[in-house]
Amino acid sequence: MKKWLLLSMAFYSANLLAFPHANPVPGGIAIIPVAPLSDKTPIVQYAGNRVTVVPLDSEWVAVIGIPLDADTGTQQLDTSTGSIPFQIQAKQYKxxxxxxxxxxxxxxxxxxxxxxxxxxxxxxxxxxxxxxxxxxxxxxxxxxxxxxxxxxxxxxxxxxxxxxxxxxxxxxxxxxxxxxxxxxxxxxxxxxxxxxxxxxxxxxxxxxxxxxxxxxxxxxxxxxxxxxxxxxxxxxxxxxxxxxxxxxxxxxxxxxxxxxxxxxxx
Ligand SMILES: [Zn+2]
CATH class of the missing domain: 2.70.70.10 (Glucose Permease (Domain IIA))
Structure with a gap:
């Protein structure tokens, strides 16, 4: 295996380690691809607030905080090129x-x-x-x-x-x-x-x-x-x-x- 490939794999796995776990429930996190990787970070909003967007592999992904009182089902992420649906699942807290x-x-x-x-x-x-x-x-x-x-x-x-x-x-x-x-x-x-x-x-x-x-x-x-x-x-x-x-x-x-x-x- 070529040295550059090993290096890029090491970087990729380090990048993954530093990522939160996705758990698309109220109070959890949804991780949704929003665009192919480019030199400009896309602007993404959820419920009127700016959303964290980070590079992952060959894509920009949105790391969305889901409100504890969010409705389950389909929600919309707003981007400059349109909206992207994502799903929120139910969770019962003690x-x-x-x-x-x-x-x-x-x-x-x-x-x-x-x-x-x-x-x-x-x-x-x-x-x-x-x-x-x-x-x-x-x-x-x-x-x-x-x-x-x-x-x-x-x-x-x-x-x-x-x-x-x-x-x-x-x-x-x-x-x-x-x-x-x-x-x-x-x-x-x-x-x-x-x-x-x-x-x-x-x-x-x-x-x-x-x-x-x-x-x-x-x-x-x-x-x-x-x-x-x-x-x-x-x-x-x-x-x-x-x-x-x-x-x-x-x-x-x-x-x-x-x-x-x-x-x-x-
Ligand atoms: Zn406390």
């Missing part, structure tokens, strides 16, 4: 019941409710941020530890129904270092009512990760980070039952299951 001691974090007073409305609007802007350029899809788990709250769980907090779980909870002691899941830029840091001390990282082309309930934040907006850089420490700020890392990943503004980005490597 229920989780948790107890929060701080009553105001469950039934917020008027002042807190005002704060929550403003923060949710700000966070929506952050999650849908789109930086033109190459997407980093090679992810590591930000802290080692047991998953204690899987993505998508239907939640009852103090017996009251609440939004489904938008990330992965990883058990870790307070003060444990939190690592950047991939290279990128710090998009925003803040102390939010529910997510506490929070860092958002921009991994390019609409790929965003978020780290919540931190006891300490080590970075500031605009900082460049490499994969594995320490961005903060595990804590229990915001609405939390105890110290853990809540880790979310957003594609086209939609929270998707972070586990889909983790291959067998640790």
């Amino acid at each position: 229920t989780q019941r948790i107890t929060i001691k701080d009553k105001n974090k469950v039934d917020p007073d008027d002042e807190s409710s005002q704060r929550i409305i403003q923060e949710q609007a700000a966070q929506k802007q952050i999650k849908t941020h789109f930086t033109e350029g190459d997407a980093q899809l090679d992810f590591i788990k930000p802290v080692p530890g047991r998953d204690t709250g899987r993505f998508g769980l239907k939640r009852f907090i103090n017996n009251q129904p609440r939004s489904p779980h938008s990330g992965m909870d990883i058990a870790a002691a307070s003060g444990t270092s939190v690592k950047a899941t991939a290279a990128g830029r710090v998009l925003h840091t803040d102390d939010f009512f529910f997510s506490g001390n929070t860092v958002y990282l921009d991994h390019g082309d609409g790929v965003i990760s978020m780290y919540a309930h931190l006891s300490k934040i080590n970075v500031a907006a605009g900082d460049t980070v490499q994969q594995g850089d320490i961005i903060g420490q595990v804590g229990s700020t915001g609405r939390a039952t105890g110290p853990h890392l809540h880790w979310s990943v957003y594609l086209n503004g939609e929270a998707v299951d972070p586990a889909l980005f983790l291959s067998s490597k640790k």
Whole structure:
């Protein structure tokens, strides 16, 4: 076999390793070919938001975040040359019941409710941020530890129904270092009512990760980070039952299951 062919195969498999698993269900990821590879990345939208588009072998493929509340069946991807249909399959998520001691974090007073409305609007802007350029899809788990709250769980907090779980909870002691899941830029840091001390990282082309309930934040907006850089420490700020890392990943503004980005490597 010729040397160049071996090299290109090695590159191809490395490229595949850095790819999320496709699972076209609510809260999952659809990977859909949109055009033959060219020197210009196609512009693709889903439900009005820009979609991550990356090269794979001889094609441009869209890496679509499917909303947790998406309808199953045929959905449309919008491109400059027309729409491309793709299918969403059904998924049933389990229920989780948790107890929060701080009553105001469950039934917020008027002042807190005002704060929550403003923060949710700000966070929506952050999650849908789109930086033109190459997407980093090679992810590591930000802290080692047991998953204690899987993505998508239907939640009852103090017996009251609440939004489904938008990330992965990883058990870790307070003060444990939190690592950047991939290279990128710090998009925003803040102390939010529910997510506490929070860092958002921009991994390019609409790929965003978020780290919540931190006891300490080590970075500031605009900082460049490499994969594995320490961005903060595990804590229990915001609405939390105890110290853990809540880790979310957003594609086209939609929270998707972070586990889909983790291959067998640790
Ligand atoms: Zn969580």
